[in-house]
Amino acid sequence: MDTKRVMIGMSGGVDSSVAAYLLQKEGLEVIGVTMKLFDNSDIDVLPDKACCSLEDAEDAKSVCARLGIRHYMLNMTESFKTEVMERFAAAYQVGDTPNPCIDCNR
Structure with a gap:
């Protein structure tokens, strides 16, 4: 086996x-x-x-x-930067309350 x-x-x-x-x-x-x-x-x-x-x-x-x-x-630095950090910052700048953990767990 x-x-x-x-x-x-x-x-x-x-x-x-x-x-x-x-x-x-x-x-x-x-x-x-x-x-x-x-x-x-x-x-x-x-x-x-x-x-x-x-x-x-x-x-x-x-x-x-x-x-x-x-x-x-x-x-994973580039992927994490674009898929998590930059998305988080963009959402936060427009007044959203982003949760990057949700994005990572998709």
């Missing part, structure tokens, strides 16, 4: 790390993926004050290495 493969979003936090471990423990082939959404310097946020930072991505990579699973970093 072939081993089932699953891809999991790895944030570098506890939830995704434990989920990856539990899936692996169940015998699944786990592949970790982290999305790079922006550069902190582009949005004037200090690295220690932002989510999704380079440090978080390194944590995700480290967890995957410790679990012995493959890890991939997807550069």
Whole structure:
């Protein structure tokens, strides 16, 4: 029987790390993926004050290495900028109350 493969979003936090471990423990082939959404310097946020930072991505990579699973970093900066950030800003400028989470979950 072939081993089932699953891809999991790895944030570098506890939830995704434990989920990856539990899936692996169940015998699944786990592949970790982290999305790079922006550069902190582009949005004037200090690295220690932002989510999704380079440090978080390194944590995700480290967890995957410790679990012995493959890890991939997807550069989604342009897509995130145009599909989420710019749409959010445009809606906000005309008085709407945008919810970018809805757009991301479509």
